[in-house]
Amino acid sequence: MSTQYFSASYAEARRRFLEAANAAGARVQSYPLPAQSTGTLAIDVAILGADDAPALVVSSGLHGVEGFFGSAVQLALLEQFSKTRPTPGVRHVLIHGVNAYGFAHLRRTNEDNVDLNRNFMANAGGYAGAPSGYAGLNRLLNPESPPSRLEPFKTKALWKIWQAGLPPLKETVARGQYEYPRGLFYGGKKPCASTQIVQDHCDDWLATSRHIVHIDLHTGLGAHGNYKLLLTESDYTERRDWYAATFGASHIEPLTKPDGMAYRVAGQWGPWMQQHFQSRNYCFAGAEFGTYGVVRVLAALRAENRAHHHGTPGSPAYLRAKKELLECFCPASPAWRCQVIGGGLRVVEEGSVALRVS
Template identity: 40%
Template sequence: MSAGGEPGGAGLFSREYPLARERFRAAGARAGLEVRSHPVPVSVPGVELTVDVAVGGARDARRALLVTSGLHGVEGFMGSAQQLAFLERLAVDPSLGRDLRLVFVHALNPFGFHMQRRTDERNVDLNRNFLLDSEEYRGVPEAYWDIQRLLGLSAATPARGLFPVNLLRCLTRHGQATTRDAVAGGQYEDPAGLFFGGRGLSLTGELLKAHLRGWVGEAQEVLHVDLHSGLGARGGYRLILEHDWETPQLRWFAHRFGEGRVEPSEPERGISYRKRGSLGPWCAQLLKPRAYDILIAEFGTYPIALVLLALRAENRAWLLKRDGLGRRLATAALREVFAPRGHRWREAVVYRGLELLLRAADVCRAEGVPTSRPRAVA
């Protein structure tokens, strides 16, 4: 029986953010890593919010494996469990970190993790916030305003009519690819809307700008695995890359991680969508001239329509400051669609997450990463 109350991998899921943080720090120390805590200056009664980092291996290692969790707050329940699984394995088998710089970053969005929200304290989706130096925090995707109105994507403009009917209207008018991109591609005009990218770089972004280069040390090749939940078949996972179909880089990763698991961030043939402000291209810019690439690991939970309905309900309950049972139900539903309570799902994603991280360590140690940089989506 683990500290989380369940046997096996499911027990690595923590009940709340402070417990997840405590367990991560302890696991990092047991694994022989240096644990560092970086306070985030957001006031929340009863708890200090921190981004915690476990760093190990030689500072002058040529290659680094970077593993991040909790960029989308509530998704940190799963990512934290998967990081714990690897750190526990590392504690009994230190050879897993041989010839590597290991960097594990826990709870990139501690506010969202603690409050069981996907966004930060300003309602910003952090994986739409990392615009490149040449980009402005302005604009919306094609057809956004029509799709926003039909689907009720903003707390300021609730939808009229039945969601399935309105979704069918969106798909009929605009097609699947445009609808996906409009819903989730990132928008910078409606602070009360879903997938809002913010007005400027977030506190998390400022923290990464200050510390990421130091965390990876002298490594000249960085393989980054960013852990997420909510997209794809329940209990399985896909690896989303910032490369296009049929490129040498995508084929390189597909050969090493599985042909059926690797796909680009685009809406025509896969589970994803085009988005602005994602973490990978921004990290590539920050870390240049190092070779860098990112695997966005998406572990499936519920059908995407249910995930979107839960996001919409929780966003409205939070921003309209609703109290009582309705707010609690909306929060519980959001947590469920990103960190399901089912024992079988939790066991599966911890097992597969550990499998992925072990494979990533092996690939990073043996081959590093391709030299081409991730593309940026404007």
């Protein structure tokens, strides 16, 4: 059963990842975060394959709590590798728990309330500003009080969506903001500790690979159990055809699709990697596995953020907010879990086949 790959905590997921990586004969590097009060938090990287082989990168937990899913796919993959050797001629780089704090504390953001996928700025001047509509929504999105059951957020959110349309609302809310440190989709004021670890060590991870396919695993966007690969490239580029041929046209979503579920985002990881490795062929896709509708997911993010900043840890309202966030980013349903492990492994296999023939 694919459900066996899901762990109940970050500590368990990390332990299983490290054990499976060792069993598969991978080289493992761990990069601990600056000391936290509760247990070890680290980015762990498992590497198999030659330095100069084309590389398949599979990363999990850039968005903390989404790591329960990404880690499960990585574990399934490592177990495959220990039974049958990985695809010969391909270097596999598995990056576990990029935002380990959020993974451990059931948050999408990190220890600084930063969304790491808004934190990879090309230059220091980028850490400023907010989308024009964000200020107007700030009170609705980020109330300065603990979560309460008797609050008509869904009605208000639906009314805003009705007024603005869903794509413009997503642009405004989710694009990333740098002015409200306790707000949703905050991108920080400088590179965070995890961002810094990635930026300092990615050259080692990718050695001399010339062709890289990076699958960054996410959940929470799209149809329940299904997946889309969100590209960093806009439409009608040559590489877009390669993505379509590799992963299937129905599974890819270029950045610019006007009615699509993707939205323009500042400080994303993918473009940073592509820029950093610009002399190589670096393909990056955010693999989004759907859970529930946008309003439910946004309501869960909002409630957890309120509970984190204004609630009492351990109180019923706090625990309810954490539970709903976990459900929204890693549903408990065995059917969902089996479906997304299947989808995750398929995407990885397709990427690896494409690299082998490249």
